[in-house]
Amino acid sequence: MDQIGIGSGVKIPDALIEKTQPGDSPTRKFSDALRNAVDDVNKLQHAANKAVQNVQTDNAGSLHEAMIALEKADISFRTLLQVRNKAIEAYQEIMRLQV
């Protein structure tokens, strides 16, 4: 998002500009953040799968733990979906720009 460079030329209120400390590495990319989010959601999906398997095979886990794991996976997936929708929205907004 840095490449767009909306900061140059246009005056943006200070509150909207992300403050980076001198120590912070400015190289944290949007794609990395997205990949981490996908990984986390995937982990939760696997955990939910495992919980359901435990209930069905050897009755090791309790039913409510499995349901909670499923709901957690559901909510995290929906969150990721919203992030994706926002990203696509921003992309399409940029594509609609008049040159």
Added chain:
Amino acid sequence: MDFSTTFKICGAGLAAARARLDVVTSNLANVNTTKTEDGGPYKKKSVSLTSEPIEGKFNSVMADALKSVKVEAVTEDANAVKMTYEPGHPDANADGFVATPDINLMMEMANMITASRSFEANVTAFDATKNMALKTLEMGR
């Protein structure tokens, strides 16, 4: 406070309600049990619950206030034995009395209802939290 901590507390509450219901089931099933491995009749059991601090990311006010729950112990009531006159019973003593568990069926039914209602309450709290999370995702649409 994040949603997954709430889910954890809900899960602990559900597990505690399940434990209470399990013990009630055991008491009801053994209402006529006159012989156990320890000798003597079945002893009425009850669950005691204790609160437990939870680790999570909240501010200091919430960290002290919020507690999870867990089963502290299942205790036996050693005195819950009554002698009934039943001379034909295989476990009857010389005078014809049998030691049977002193379990009040009405009390157990009441305990069962409170355990199952508290389970329902925890499920409702879970659903409310989930709906809150899903509503949050609808922000800005």
